[in-house]
Amino acid sequence: MTILDGILEDNKKFVESFEGEEMSHHAQKKLAILTCMDCRLIDFFEPALGLERGDAKIVRNAGNSIVGEDAIRSIGAALYNLGAEEVLVVGHTECGMAGADAEALKEKMLARGIKEEDIAKYDIAEWIGGFDDEEENVLNVVEKIKNHPLIPEVPVHGLIIDIVTGELKVLKEDY
Structure with missing residues (x-):
């Protein structure tokens, strides 16, 4: 069973038991x-x-x-x-x-198949938005x-x- 299969199964149970009501989107x-x-x-x-x-x-x-x-x-x-x-x-x-490490993130990206030249197009520290x-x-x-x-x-x-x-x-x- 995939993660999505579990979510869909849980959703089916939810819908069967939920008594919905109209609500404003405000x-x-x-x-x-x-x-x-x-x-x-x-x-x-x-x-x-x-x-x-x-x-x-x-x-x-x-x-x-x-x-x-x-x-x-x-x-x-x-x-x-x-x-x-x-x-x-x-x-x-x-x-x-807090304390997000841009270099560690870059290494994880490379390990997951992201190309070095694609990573180089970004300031990874700014892109991830970490802070101290x-x-x-x-x-x-x-x-x-x-x-x-x-x-x-x-x-x-x-x-x-x-x-x-x-x-x-x-x-x-x-x-």
Whole structure:
């Protein structure tokens, strides 16, 4: 059985037992959230913030970082089209992107068959978006969002969630 086969089997069970309801595609709590894709946040992040289905637009990526324009584009869509009025940037303790090693990543790429000449087209450290300190990263991302020319003046708050306890620490309140 493949990973996909297991997911499809689980989905079939879910659909059979789920009683669906129509919901608005607008964020009911008027929040757009940028956070990490860390698997430890599944079934942990939303309850820790008191969020339920339909409450917020959540953008997840490696290290809750702004690398390129995609996260900014998603935040903009949430603000302009999907009912969000405030932004939270929520990093977490023990993030795997903290201290990301570009040279080690390059070696892993080569080992998986990526051509040296293709790797050479990128600044791998910039491409992966690693950082040294989770809190500093959150504050930098808050500033990138606030200073982006296509993002309107809205509150952009910065927080860290403890990956073990779920406790939130406010790094920047913005009103």
